[in-house]
Amino acid sequence: MLKDDLFDALCEIPVIDVHSHINRERLCAKGAGDILFYHMLQYPLRSAGIEAEKLWPEEQKFHGAGQPFEDLDKAWPYVEGGGFGVIVKKIFEDLYGYKGEISSASYPEIDEMVKAKSAQEGRAAEVLEKANIKAIYSSVRKPAPEDNPTPIPVIDTYERGVNGRNNESFGLEMFLSKFGEHYETDICCIESLREAIRAHFARHDLTGIDVYVSWKSSQVSWERASDIELDRIIKKSKSGSAVTAEEERVLNGELVWSSLEHVRDQIKIFQMCYGTQFTTRTPAGAIQRACPQYASGMSRLIAEFPDIHFNIMNGFEADEPEWCSLCTAYPNVSLAGFWWMMFYPSVMHNAWNRRFDMVPTSRLMGYFSDGYCVDWVYGRALMTKMVLANVFAERIERGYLDLETALNMAKDVLYNTPKEIFGC
Numbered sequence: 001m002l003k004d005d006l007f008d009a010l011c012e013i014p015v016i017d018v019h020s021h022i023n024r025e026r027l028c029a030k031g032a033g034d035i036l037f038y039h040m041l042q043y044p045l046r047s048a049g050i051e052a053e054k055l056w057p058e059e060q061k062f063h064g065a066g067q068p069f070e071d072l073d074k075a076w077p078y079v080e081g082g083g084f085g086v087i088v089k090k091i092f093e094d095l096y097g098y099k100g101e102i103s104s105a106s107y108p109e110i111d112e113m114v115k116a117k118s119a120q121e122g123r124a125a126e127v128l129e130k131a132n133i134k135a136i137y138s139s140v141r142k143p144a145p146e147d148n149p150t151p152i153p154v155i156d157t158y159e160r161g162v163n164g165r166n167n168e169s170f171g172l173e174m175f176l177s178k179f180g181e182h183y184e185t186d187i188c189c190i191e192s193l194r195e196a197i198r199a200h201f202a203r204h205d206l207t208g209i210d211v212y213v214s215w216k217s218s219q220v221s222w223e224r225a226s227d228i229e230l231d232r233i234i235k236k237s238k239s240g241s242a243v244t245a246e247e248e249r250v251l252n253g254e255l256v257w258s259s260l261e262h263v264r265d266q267i268k269i270f271q272m273c274y275g276t277q278f279t280t281r282t283p284a285g286a287i288q289r290a291c292p293q294y295a296s297g298m299s300r301l302i303a304e305f306p307d308i309h310f311n312i313m314n315g316f317e318a319d320e321p322e323w324c325s326l327c328t329a330y331p332n333v334s335l336a337g338f339w340w341m342m343f344y345p346s347v348m349h350n351a352w353n354r355r356f357d358m359v360p361t362s363r364l365m366g367y368f369s370d371g372y373c374v375d376w377v378y379g380r381a382l383m384t385k386m387v388l389a390n391v392f393a394e395r396i397e398r399g400y401l402d403l404e405t406a407l408n409m410a411k412d413v414l415y416n417t418p419k420e421i422f423g424c
């Protein structure tokens, strides 16, 4: 079948992973839980019946915090055919040769199998080679590369921006007080906010870092307010009065404007996680959302920083048309692969069709893993190639493409474009 031939051809193409949380010291999964309770799979598992308290046992402790394998039978049968369930089964099958059942009874055996393989010499290299990954960007900057040689380059990014607004259950007042506390500043006016932002960037050294990764509130307005207006909003919040939604949006926007002003001489790329928001204090309440003025209004910011390249990791399907048009309207925007609630085969399939129609492949990146272990780096690369094979097969059958053009497009999005834009 055409899609199978395409899939085989895609597996031969080298791949760059432009966003992950891989730790150089420990590249492989520590056990089966790191694979089965991948952070994006926790949500369908919870929805199917595993208690939130078990999946996220401590407040704000996020990735892979809870691995309640004893409750697997309650939920796994209902999620194994969904997007992330399919990936889990492929990981076990392709990387471990395991095709047996996944249940609370079989979990200890699977766990032993993962631990044994992960401990093998050269295991990470073997998995990365199977996925044909040539370089990985990672937010985990310690330990230093010289102390931990890796089979392929693992390149540092900076992911600790002034972004305390990714959790809407914290009001503006709490954000300002926590952020101020962290930098020993009482944020009571615009000048003290700027002081805290300066202290933040003074504390974090970006030498040698090209990529600034950031995750912002889903509520942002890019109409930059005057200092008088910002001062008024901060004082209003500080006095305990409720600020309006628009005032919050304006202040959230200002955090980004000011951050980029601080880093513009140092970084090349602003990589933005877009469109997933926590609406509860624990990680349980994650939804896809962005206010209407967010994506479209970003043209102001993009135009103001022509020296920074904006690489968008979109997790909010409804804004795909906005992002595609921003790519075509400005020279300094590209789309990374798909984030969180867009990383589902059906959603990616539709989005690829639009992206390939609207955006040149020199602005499209096919893949990032968001992985914490090479097993998921492999799993997400595999799903990406499966989806691309289906999309290209469909476009060829509809008469839009020939095979050669399809493979050239695939080489661009998986390798050439990230290499060119990230310069790795």
Ligand SMILES: [Zn+2]
Pocket (backbone or CB within 6 Å): 019, 020, 021, 370
């Ligand atoms: Zn991430």
